Amino acid sequence: MQTLPKKIHVVAFDVPYPADYGGVIDIYHKVEALHHQGIEVILHMYQYGREESKTKLRKITKALYYYKRSTFKNPFVGSTPYIVNSRNGNELLDNLLKDSAPILFEGLHCTYHIANPLLAKRFKIVRTHNIEHHYYKHLEKSEFSYFKKYFFRIEAEKLRKHESILKHAQLVAAISPNDYAYFAKKYANVMYVPAFHSNNAMDYPGAKGDYLLYHGNLSVPENEEAASWLLEKVFTKIKKPFVIAGKNPSKRLLKLAHR
Numbered sequence: 001m002q003t004l005p006k007k008i009h010v011v012a013f014d015v016p017y018p019a020d021y022g023g024v025i026d027i028y029h030k031v032e033a034l035h036h037q038g039i040e041v042i043l044h045m046y047q048y049g050r051e052e053s054k055t056k057l058r059k060i061t062k063a064l065y066y067y068k069r070s071t072f073k074n075p076f077v078g079s080t081p082y083i084v085n086s087r088n089g090n091e092l093l094d095n096l097l098k099d100s101a102p103i104l105f106e107g108l109h110c111t112y113h114i115a116n117p118l119l120a121k122r123f124k125i126v127r128t129h130n131i132e133h134h135y136y137k138h139l140e141k142s143e144f145s146y147f148k149k150y151f152f153r154i155e156a157e158k159l160r161k162h163e164s165i166l167k168h169a170q171l172v173a174a175i176s177p178n179d180y181a182y183f184a185k186k187y188a189n190v191m192y193v194p195a196f197h198s199n200n201a202m203d204y205p206g207a208k209g210d211y212l213l214y215h216g217n218l219s220v221p222e223n224e225e226a227a228s229w230l231l232e233k234v235f236t237k238i239k240k241p242f243v244i245a246g247k248n249p250s251k252r253l254l255k256l257a258h259r
Contacts, residue, residue: 006037006038006039006040007039007040007041007042007062007099007101007102008034008039008040008041008042008101008102008103008104009042009044009096009101009102009103009104010027010030010031010034010041010042010043010044010104010106011044011092011096011103011104011105011106011110012024012027012043012044012045012046012106012110013046013083013087013106013107013109013110014027014045014046014047014048014050015045015047015050015051015052015053015066016028016031016043016045016057017053017056017057018053019198020247021217021247022129022195022217023106023107023129025195025196025197025198026127026129026175026195026196026197027106027196028196029196029197029198030127030196031043031057031060031061032060032196033196035060035061040061040062041060041061041062042061042062042063042065042095042101043057043061043063043064043065044065044067044092044095044096045064045065045066045067046067046068046069046087046109046110047066047067047068047069048068048069048071052066065091065092065095067087067089067091067092068089069086069087070085070086070087070088070089071086073085073086075151075154075155076151076154079158079161079162080112080158080162081108081132081155081158081159081162082151082155082158083108083109083132083155083159084108084109084110084111084112084162085112087109087110087112088112088113092113093113093116093118093119096113096119096122097118097119100121100122101122102122102123102124102125103119103122103123103124103125104125104126104127105124105125105126105127105169106127106129107126107127107128107129107130107132108126108128108132108159108162108163108165108166111126111162111165111166114126114165114168114169115165115168123170123171124168124169124170124171125169125170125171125172125173126166126169126171126172126173127173127175127193128166128172128173128174128175128179128183129175130175130179131179131182131183132156132159132163133156133157133159133160133163134156136152136153136155136156136159137152137153137156138222139152139220139221139222140152140153140156142221142222142224142225143221144221148221166183166186166187167187169189170189171189171190171191172187172189172190172191173191173192173193174190174191174192174193175193175194175195176192176194176195177192180192210240210241211240211241211242211243212235212238212240212241212242212243213242213243213245214226214227214230214242214243214244214245214246215244215245215246216246217246217247217248218244218246218247218248218249218250218253219247219248219249219250223246224249224250224252224253227244227246227253227257228252228253228256230242230244231244231256231257232256244257
């Protein structure tokens with residue numbers, strides 16, 4: 001009997017290397033784990049602002065496809081969420097139809113084609129990185145710009161309605177216990193799959209620090225708000241040293257920290 005190669009398509013909402021923020025950390029190390037299990041990964045990536053990383057990714061994949069995200073679209077037009085509608089290229093669909101392998105869609109972001117009749121017989125998995133409409137509601141509350149607040153409000157409502165697209169997936173892979181509890185109440189095909197990361201073993205160097213650490217992507221308003229709250233409500237009232245670490249802090253946060 002002929003043994004068919006184990007193969008999967010992974011559709012990523014961003015280029016997953018370097019793995020330097022939450023979503024792409026999960027994607028990169030998931031692809032790496034699949035590779036180590038002998039599974040051929042065909043990686044599809046939407047690119048916007050991050051460079052191609054062919055050398056590193058080629059080592060753990062069978063094939064790489066890069067697509068330009070359509071960021072010029074008006075985010076207030078139509079009922080499809082902007083994060084989905086801006087990842088709607090037919091080139092992706094054409095490449096997915098080259099074989100019959102399962103498809104892993106990373107986040108609601110990548111689900112534009114999931115309900116397409118041409119994919120009806122395919123085994124489709126959606127990795128939920130958040131309860132997206134809850135996440136965008138929090139972004140609205142954390143944002144200072146009126147225009148961005150309005151965008152987040154509209155996007156949250158569109159995402160709430162779009163979430164029903166998950167009924168076209170054979171499996172929903174929730175990233176946290178709380179997310180699992182939410183999705184399991186609405187869909188029958190939900191599994192809790194913890195985040196993939198690089199920390200497969202603990203290496204204790206024999207020393208320890210004596211400080212408090214807050215770490216996150218500081219370009220996300222929600223994370224900046226949390227860091228600001230800690231600075232104003234917690235760190236000013238204790239004597240221990242503290243460190244805030246993360247990418248792209250705003251001038252406002254830098255000023256508040258240095259104060």
